[in-house]
Amino acid sequence: MALLEVRDLEVGVAIGGKVLPVVQGISFDVEENQTLGIVGESGCGKSLTSLAIMGLLEGSMLRLTGGSISFNGQDLLALSPRARRAIMGDQMAMIFQEPMTSLNPVYRIGDQIIESLRQHRSMSQRQARARAIELLDLVRIPDPERRVDSYPHQLSGGQRQRVMIAMALACGPKLLIADEPTTALDVTVQKEVLDLMLDLQKRTGTAIILISHDLGVISETCDKVVVMYRGKIVESAKTATLFSNMSHPYTQGLLASIPVVDHDVEWLNAIPGRVPLIDEVLPGCAFHPRCSFAQASCATSPPSADYVSDDHLVRCHFPNDRPSGGEAGGDA
Ligand code: SF4
Numbered sequence: 001m002a003l004l005e006v007r008d009l010e011v012g013v014a015i016g017g018k019v020l021p022v023v024q025g026i027s028f029d030v031e032e033n034q035t036l037g038i039v040g041e042s043g044c045g046k047s048l049t050s051l052a053i054m055g056l057l058e059g060s061m062l063r064l065t066g067g068s069i070s071f072n073g074q075d076l077l078a079l080s081p082r083a084r085r086a087i088m089g090d091q092m093a094m095i096f097q098e099p100m101t102s103l104n105p106v107y108r109i110g111d112q113i114i115e116s117l118r119q120h121r122s123m124s125q126r127q128a129r130a131r132a133i134e135l136l137d138l139v140r141i142p143d144p145e146r147r148v149d150s151y152p153h154q155l156s157g158g159q160r161q162r163v164m165i166a167m168a169l170a171c172g173p174k175l176l177i178a179d180e181p182t183t184a185l186d187v188t189v190q191k192e193v194l195d196l197m198l199d200l201q202k203r204t205g206t207a208i209i210l211i212s213h214d215l216g217v218i219s220e221t222c223d224k225v226v227v228m229y230r231g232k233i234v235e236s237a238k239t240a241t242l243f244s245n246m247s248h249p250y251t252q253g254l255l256a257s258i259p260v261v262d263h264d265v266e267w268l269n270a271i272p273g274r275v276p277l278i279d280e281v282l283p284g285c286a287f288h289p290r291c292s293f294a295q296a297s298c299a300t301s302p303p304s305a306d307y308v309s310d311d312h313l314v315r316c317h318f319p320n321d322r323p324s325g326g327e328a329g330g331d332a
Pocket of ligand 1: 248249251291292293303315318
């Protein structure tokens with residue numbers, strides 16, 4: 001049994017009396033101590049999948065419309081809101097993309113870490129403060145005894161993201177979901193934060209779901225990869241398998257879009273077109289308007305997700321036998 005088992009997850013958004021699907025039939029497992037990467041462009045359903053796992057859809061236009069989520073042998077969707085809240089922030093924690101909007105600007109960072117410890121660990125104020133200082137030290141905030149009393153605006157972007165990591169790790173979660181944790185940071189700080197997360201994972205054994213639009217980051221950090229497009233998994237495999245036999249044109253396009261630092265080019269590669277809007281009806285493959293390999297059948301018949309090898313799932317009519325057409329991605 002995996003630590004997290006997501007099966008046939010469906011999320012919809014309620015608009016004008018209808019519920020339009022935005023996450024459709026997502027299934028994956030995450031084992032203890034494993035890092036799963038979920039990759040795709042903005043609007044592909046990555047973050048909504050993570051919010052559904054964390055039970056954070058309530059109170060919005062979003063609805064969980066189907067599927068199951070099992071965590072540590074418990075059916076999360078069968079739990080009462082109170083029982084589920086007890087798990088969130090304790091056994092499961094999340095790091096959001098932009099720390100400045102996730103941290104409360106009017107509370108000291110130490111108090112924000114202490115709140116979680118007092119809530120889930122019944123520590124005294126003194127014990128929780130000592131633990132908060134330990135955590136700030138763990139995430140390499142310099143001078144943690146002094147910094148514990150800082151407000152978020154007194155820290156750099158990288159330090160704020162480290163505080164978010166400290167808060168997420170405060171109760172020693174079994175699963176950490178990191179939603180684009182480095183997007184708002186400089187490239188050098190991005191690497192430091194990712195290295196820190198993986199180093200902490202080695203020490204604590206925490207499983208990680210890393211959500212990113214950057215296939216390069218995913219390749220360097222994850223054991224398994226799930227590629228999402230328009231709310232569906234279009235390719236998934238162990239990282240080594242995926243990168244040795246990348247089979248979906250969308251995944252190939254994402255890889256081709258990564259800039260190569262020492263290549264002097266006039267135009268960067270990009271996948272032509274855009275992710276379809278949620279109310280656009282596409283009866284065939286949702287990627288066909290952008291796919292250089294699309295054939296007539298792609299516009300009318302949706303491809304199923306099939307295994308092309310033991311662990312390698314691809315949703316394409318022509319995963320191994322692609323008709324001549326073009327190259328994945330294109331010039332912008
Ligand atoms: Fe491209 Fe057709 Fe495969 Fe869709 S099914 S990814 S349009 S080749």
